[in-house]
Amino acid sequence: MSTYVMADLHGRYTELQEMLKKIDFGVEDKLIIAGDICDRGKENYEMLKWMESKPANVEFIKGNHDEEFIANVDLLTIEMKKNPSLRHCYDKLKELDEYFDYYGTIGQLIDGYGVNFKQLSLWADIMYEFPYLKELQIEGKDYIIVHAGYMDEDSLANSPLAKNSSPSQLKTMALSKEVFYTNARDAALMVGGKRDTTIIAGHTPTISNSIFFNDGKVFRGERPEINSVIYNIDCGAGFLDKSKSANMACIRLEDEKVFYLR
Numbered sequence: 638m639s640t641y642v643m644a645d646l647h648g649r650y651t652e653l654q655e656m657l658k659k660i661d662f663g664v665e666d667k668l669i670i671a672g673d674i675c676d677r678g679k680e681n682y683e684m685l686k687w688m689e690s691k692p693a694n695v696e697f698i699k700g701n702h703d704e705e706f707i708a709n710v711d712l713l714t715i716e717m718k719k720n721p722s723l724r725h726c727y728d729k730l731k732e733l734d735e736y737f738d739y740y741g742t743i744g745q746l747i748d749g750y751g752v753n754f755k756q757l758s759l760w761a762d763i764m765y766e767f768p769y770l771k772e773l774q775i776e777g778k779d780y781i782i783v784h785a786g787y788m789d790e791d792s793l794a795n796s797p798l799a800k801n802s803s804p805s806q807l808k809t810m811a812l813s814k815e816v817f818y819t820n821a822r823d824a825a826l827m828v829g830g831k832r833d834t835t836i837i838a839g840h841t842p843t844i845s846n847s848i849f850f851n852d853g854k855v856f857r858g859e860r861p862e863i864n865s866v867i868y869n870i871d872c873g874a875g876f877l878d879k880s881k882s883a884n885m886a887c888i889r890l891e892d893e894k895v896f897y898l899r
C-alpha cells in the first residue's frame with residue numbers, strides 16, 4: 638500500500654488517468670489531490686464527474702481554483718433568484734465582472750456539455766467540503782498536504798521576516814492562515830513550513846519565474862531553522878500544451894519518489 642500526492646490537475650483528466658496507470662494505482666493505495674482540479678485544461682467536465690463519483694481511495698484538498706469555482710456558483714445562485722435562466726445569469730455576471738469565470742470553465746460546461754445549475758451547485762457543494770489540509774504520518778515521518786503552503790506562529794517567528802516584525806504583527810499575519818493555505822507563493826518557503834514536518838504543496842508551477850523554478854521538475858526546499866522540508870509538486874500540468882518543460886508529477890510518500898507524466 639502506497640500513498641501518492643498530486644496537485645494542480647487543472648482539467649487534465651486524460652493525463653491524470655495516464656499517471657494512475659503509470660503508478661499502477663490499486664485498491665490498496667491512496668491518492669491525495671492537493672487542490673485545483675479545474676481551469677486551464679480542456680477536460681474540466683470529465684474531472685468534475687470523476688470528483689463527483691467519489692473515486693475510491695482518493696481525497697481532495699481545497700485549492701484557490703476550487704474556491705473560485707465555489708464563488709462563481711455562489712454568484713450564479715444569487716442571480717438565479719432574480720431570473721431562472723442560467724444562460725442569462727451567466728452572461729450578466731460575465732458582463733459585470735471580467736473576473737467572473739475568468740478561465741471560462743463554467744461557460745465551457747454550460748455550452749459544451751449542457752450542464753445545468755443543479756449540477757454546478759452539486760459540484761460546488763462537494764468542493765466546499767474539501768479540507769484545507771491533511772496531516773498524516775508515514776513511516777514515522779510527519780507530513781502536511783496543502784494546496785499552496787502551510788504556516789503557523791512558529792514558522793513565522795523563526796523566519797528572517799520576524800527580525801523586522803513585532804510579535805503583534807506576526808500574530809496578525811498568522812490570522813490569515815486559510816488564505817496562505819490556498820494562495821501562498823514564495824512565502825510558502827520563506828515563512829512557511831512546520832517544525833519537524835514535510836510539507837507537500839503545489840500552486841506555483843515550477844516552470845514559472847519564482848523561488849520554486851525548477852524547469853518543470855518537482856522543487857524541494859528546506860527551512861533548517863524549523864527542520865521543515867517543502868516540496869512543490871506543481872510542475873505546470875495546466876500548461877502542458879503551452880510549455881515544453883511543463884509536466885505532471887506524482888509523489889509517493891513512502892520513499893518520496895517522484896513520477897512524471899513525460
Ligand SMILES: [Mn+2]
Pocket residue numbers: 673700701702784819839840841
Ligand atoms: Mn493554485
